[in-house]
Amino acid sequence: MNKTMRITVDGRKIRASPGQTIMDACDDAGVYVPRLCDVEGLVPQGSCRVCTVKADGHTVAACTEPAEPGMKVENDTLEIKNYRRDLVRMLFHEGNHLCPICEASGRCELQAMAYRLRISQATKYPYLQPVRPVDASHPDIALDNNRCILCGRCIRASRDVDGKHVFEYVGRGIHKRIGVNAENLAATNASIDDYAMSLEVCPVGCIIRKREGFFAPIGARQFDREPIGMDVETRQEHHVPKRRPDPAFGNDGTK
Amino acid sequence: MIDILWAVQDKLGCIDGEAMSLIAEKTGTYRVEVEGVVSFYAFFSSVRKGKIVIRLCDDIVDRHAGVFAVAKSFENTLGIKLGETTPDHWFSLEYTPCIGMCDQAPAALVNDVVVTNLTPAKVKGIVRTLKKTRDPRALVTKTGDGNNGHRLIAAMVKNNIRHTGPVLFDKSPAEAGLKQALTLSPGGVLELVVDSRLRGRGGAGFPTGKKWRYAAAAQAALRYVICNADEGEPGTFKDRVLLTERAQLLIEGMTIAAYAVGAAEGILYLRAEYRYLKAYLEHILARRRSRGLLGDNIMGKAGFHFDIRIQMGAGAYICGEESSLISSCEGKRGEPKNRPPFPVQSGYLGLPTVVNNVETFCCVPPLIARGPKWFTSIGTPHSSGTKLLSVSGDCTRPGVYELPFGVSVQDVLDKAGAKDPAAVLIGGASGDMIGRPEFQRRICFEDLPTAGAITTFSSHRNVLEIANYYMDFFIDESCGYCTPCRVGNVFMKQGLEKIMQGLGEAGDLDYLRELGKTIIATSRCGLGHTSPNPILSSMKSFPLVYSALLNAHPNEFQAGFNIQSALDEARVIAKRRSLIYDVSYGDEE
Numbered sequence: 085m086n087k088t089m090r091i092t093v094d095g096r097k098i099r100a101s102p103g104q105t106i107m108d109a110c111d112d113a114g115v116y117v118p119r120l121c122d123v124e125g126l127v128p129q130g131s132c133r134v135c136t137v138k139a140d141g142h143t144v145a146a147c148t149e150p151a152e153p154g155m156k157v158e159n160d161t162l163e164i165k166n167y168r169r170d171l172v173r174m175l176f177h178e179g180n181h182l183c184p185i186c187e188a189s190g191r192c193e194l195q196a197m198a199y200r201l202r203i204s205q206a207t208k209y210p211y212l213q214p215v216r217p218v219d220a221s222h223p224d225i226a227l228d229n230n231r232c233i234l235c236g237r238c239i240r241a242s243r244d245v246d247g248k249h250v251f252e253y254v255g256r257g258i259h260k261r262i263g264v265n266a267e268n269l270a271a272t273n274a275s276i277d278d279y280a281m282s283l284e285v286c287p288v289g290c291i292i293r294k295r296e297g298f299f300a301p302i303g304a305r306q307f308d309r310e311p312i313g314m315d316v317e318t319r320q321e322h323h324v325p326k327r328r329p330d331p332a333f334g335n336d337g338t339k
Numbered sequence: 340m341i342d343i344l345w346a347v348q349d350k351l352g353c354i355d356g357e358a359m360s361l362i363a364e365k366t367g368t369y370r371v372e373v374e375g376v377v378s379f380y381a382f383f384s385s386v387r388k389g390k391i392v393i394r395l396c397d398d399i400v401d402r403h404a405g406v407f408a409v410a411k412s413f414e415n416t417l418g419i420k421l422g423e424t425t426p427d428h429w430f431s432l433e434y435t436p437c438i439g440m441c442d443q444a445p446a447a448l449v450n451d452v453v454v455t456n457l458t459p460a461k462v463k464g465i466v467r468t469l470k471k472t473r474d475p476r477a478l479v480t481k482t483g484d485g486n487n488g489h490r491l492i493a494a495m496v497k498n499n500i501r502h503t504g505p506v507l508f509d510k511s512p513a514e515a516g517l518k519q520a521l522t523l524s525p526g527g528v529l530e531l532v533v534d535s536r537l538r539g540r541g542g543a544g545f546p547t548g549k550k551w552r553y554a555a556a557a558q559a560a561l562r563y564v565i566c567n568a569d570e571g572e573p574g575t576f577k578d579r580v581l582l583t584e585r586a587q588l589l590i591e592g593m594t595i596a597a598y599a600v601g602a603a604e605g606i607l608y609l610r611a612e613y614r615y616l617k618a619y620l621e622h623i624l625a626r627r628r629s630r631g632l633l634g635d636n637i638m639g640k641a642g643f644h645f646d647i648r649i650q651m652g653a654g655a656y657i658c659g660e661e662s663s664l665i666s667s668c669e670g671k672r673g674e675p676k677n678r679p680p681f682p683v684q685s686g687y688l689g690l691p692t693v694v695n696n697v698e699t700f701c702c703v704p705p706l707i708a709r710g711p712k713w714f715t716s717i718g719t720p721h722s723s724g725t726k727l728l729s730v731s732g733d734c735t736r737p738g739v740y741e742l743p744f745g746v747s748v749q750d751v752l753d754k755a756g757a758k759d760p761a762a763v764l765i766g767g768a769s770g771d772m773i774g775r776p777e778f779q780r781r782i783c784f785e786d787l788p789t790a791g792a793i794t795t796f797s798s799h800r801n802v803l804e805i806a807n808y809y810m811d812f813f814i815d816e817s818c819g820y821c822t823p824c825r826v827g828n829v830f831m832k833q834g835l836e837k838i839m840q841g842l843g844e845a846g847d848l849d850y851l852r853e854l855g856k857t858i859i860a861t862s863r864c865g866l867g868h869t870s871p872n873p874i875l876s877s878m879k880s881f882p883l884v885y886s887a888l889l890n891a892h893p894n895e896f897q898a899g900f901n902i903q904s905a906l907d908e909a910r911v912i913a914k915r916r917s918l919i920y921d922v923s924y925g926d927e928e
């Protein structure tokens with residue numbers, strides 16, 4: 085059972101080990117699958133759907149779908165790209181994103197993904213322009229829910245890495261949002277030193293580290309230097325395999 | 340957890356921040372987790388509700404039956420608007436999706452008490468009674484037929500059983516199926532179920548025998564059998580009738596399933612709207628325990644132990660999806676789980692779990708008693724047996740009909756006395772809307788599958804208004820886990836509304852088709868896979884209705900110009916000057 089298998093991604097044969105997701109197999113092989121809710125070091129949850137691929141003809145989320153021997157995966161086709169564009173557009177239109185005044189601009193994964201997918205005009209969808217609260221109660225951290233894309237990375241980071249459970253989803257449907265474990269963030273045990281509050285975790289400009297804003301000048305920001313996904317694509321043949329936590333929690337990130 | 344929340348909600352009329360903290364402390368969870376669960380379910384509230392909550396079903400069927408006038412009347416009599424609570428904290432008034440009383444609409448829930456066939460004229464009397472007695476049970480002056488008159492149900496609900504068939508209303512003696520099953524080995528029972536080609540009655544039509552075999556084969560110390568009595572699909576009410584009249588048969592079926600797969604524990608997941616049946620079902624379970632039909636060594640079979648508990652839902656359509664239902668039983672937000680693993684491998688608490696619909700379990704005892712040959716002789720080659728249909732809408736004989744699979748839509752409409760049917764929705768909100776040319780199609784898994792809902796609409800109904808209502812339903816009921824369903828459905832609805840307002844253009848139909856395709860392809864569970872159906876299937880069946888509403892533009896340019904200028908204005912208001920939006924760079928393939 086423990087033998088590695090082969091799967092095909094856009095015609096290219098790559099190796100996968102049993103139990104590995106399509107995403108992890110692709111990462112190890114240097115094939116980039118666009119993603120927003122999934123990030124190395126956390127349990128995959130499969131919610132943004134940007135990593136949608138076709139596996140043997142069925143659309144699935146690469147970050148949660150286990151690789152099967154001989155599986156044929158389509159990642160970089162026009163059909164898939166259009167799905168991803170629609171999803172990224174939905175995320176833009178769901179919240180309130182004003183990139184030029186946003187602290188995350190240039191290191192924001194949503195913005196970078198839009199560039200990578202070559203989304204230019206936004207003529208298709210209506211803006212929902214929700215009214216969402218900003219929680220600036222904490223001395224070191226601010227939460228600007230207007231930019232939250234509900235990726236749940238902060239939830240998993242706080243729960244599984246920090247062991248704290250500062251965040252959780254509340255509400256349902258279009259009213260779903262990130263809640264904190266008290267009346268407001270200041271009343272929780274959140275700390276600026278939590279992994280959940282690090283720049284790696286929140287992909288957009290929702291979790292803001294106070295007094296650290298705009299630390300990189302335009303031109304030197306993370307995605308000014310290289311487009312999102314380049315790090316994966318330029319990986320060497322024998323790099324360190326991807327880090328994943330023990331699946332002590334359910335595969336959907338719930339206990 | 341859900342039970343605790345129900346107890347608190349019932350006592351305080353809300354589960355506020357303080358209560359959440361306390362519950363978290365007592366259960367060793369986090370306050371925000373409790374908040375996550377409370378805010379997920381429609382029947383829980385963090386702000387204080389009245390002691391008497393009136394929930395009016397605002398489904399399209401009830402709208403056609405005049406629920407808006409009833410709502411107005413309630414507003415006027417109570418002096419509050421929908422969504423509000425009276426200052427004395429006695430009354431709250433709100434809308435709720437289908438409560439499974441479509442055959443006696445407009446209907447409402449007053450706390451747990453069902454009130455049917457409402458009219459504006461009845462409202463004053465209802466409010467007067469409530470104010471006088473402070474007890475919703477006082478509203479039931481005459482109980483319905485059959486077990487609705489049982490002292491533990493005492494509901495005004497009518498069964499409306501219009502046609503009984505050979506399976507669900509089979510006259511085999513009680514427990515014949517279970518008795519027969521216990522003479523066989525569990526493997527022998529599995530074989531009979533496989534041979535009968537029984538398929539799930541809850542919608543997806545998965546072969547029941549296959550499902551049970553997977554669960555039986557999974558390595559585990561404990562296995563679960565769960566009955567899905569969430570019946571949330573708008574227009575479906577057949578499980579309500581089965582729970583009322585065939586509860587013994589249902590439990591017998593679950594017991595046979597437990598024997599076949601080797602489960603020792605079972606759960607009956609009952610939707611919040613059917614809470615009025617809970618006491619009666621508890622009573623049936625207790626009676627079966629005392630008769631040795633549940634508990635240890637059932638029917639004297641040494642080593643066969645099985646018991647069932649009832650789990651109440653709390654108002655969430657998505658909890659009918661089997662993995663969400665399991666999440667809900669585990670006391671969590673009712674969100675679907677990732678698959679694989681499937682519930683039969685790792686379900687409730689990580690144990691192999693069989694989830695079946697009420698009707699599926701009810702098919703099992705007669706099938707075992709009479710054998711697979713008999714069962715497959717009814718219906719069609721790929722859909723053996725009968726189907727219990729819930730027919731409602733514009734017809735003179737709404738109610739449930741047990742008919743063999745393969746029956747044509749036209750036949751059903753004739754039996755139900757459909758009035759001038761122009762559009763029929765097969766399978767509720769997530770099903771297909773068909774028009775007259777398709778009425779000869781047959782109800783079966785080979786052609787038109789349905790979990791049971793047949794909703795008829797006469798020619799003076801507005802197809803777009805119907806589709807629009809069901810989009811609203813999906814927006815409200817989406818769990819919000821994944822992007823396409825959470826956000827995409829809102830865009831679908833807005834696109835449809837644009838057409839309804841007469842602002843649509845030819846390109847809008849393509850827009851809806853493409854958006855619908857993305858939602859279907861990328862959603863995570865069955866809700867998103869079907870949510871664009873009301874619009875997509877009505878576009879397909881009624882293209883002329885849609886095109887009649889579109890504006891003809893002399894040329895493409897003008898259409899494009901209009902959209903652009905509309906957007907420009909929005910951009911100025913929103914002060915959006917983003918590179919991504921305003922500068923076109925890169926070309927779209």
Ligand SMILES: Cc1cc2nc3c(=O)[nH]c(=O)nc-3n(C[C@H](O)[C@H](O)[C@H](O)COP(=O)(O)O)c2cc1C
Nearest residue numbers: 539540541567569570571659660661695696699865
């Ligand atoms: C959004 C959604 C809602 C569902 N609601 C119900 C329901 O109310 N009752 C039900 O029996 N099945 C429902 N199902 C189907 C269940 O997921 C599952 O397939 C069924 O309970 C299995 O039982 P069966 O094989 O006996 O049909 C629903 C599915 C989805 C995707």
Ligand code: SF4
Nearest residue numbers: 181182183186192289
């Ligand atoms: S979070 Fe990202 S996409 Fe949103 S405004 Fe900031 S930079 Fe733009």
Ligand code: SF4
Nearest residue numbers: 232233235236238286
């Ligand atoms: S706050 Fe950031 S990390 Fe958390 S869900 Fe929102 S976007 Fe994701």
Ligand code: SF4
Nearest residue numbers: 818820821824864867
């Ligand atoms: S498709 Fe809808 S209901 Fe299903 S997981 Fe996604 S958001 Fe939730």
Ligand code: FES
Nearest residue numbers: 130132133135147
């Ligand atoms: S990255 Fe896979 S669903 Fe978000």
Ligand code: FES
Nearest residue numbers: 398437438440441
């Ligand atoms: S009860 Fe109102 S539509 Fe079902």
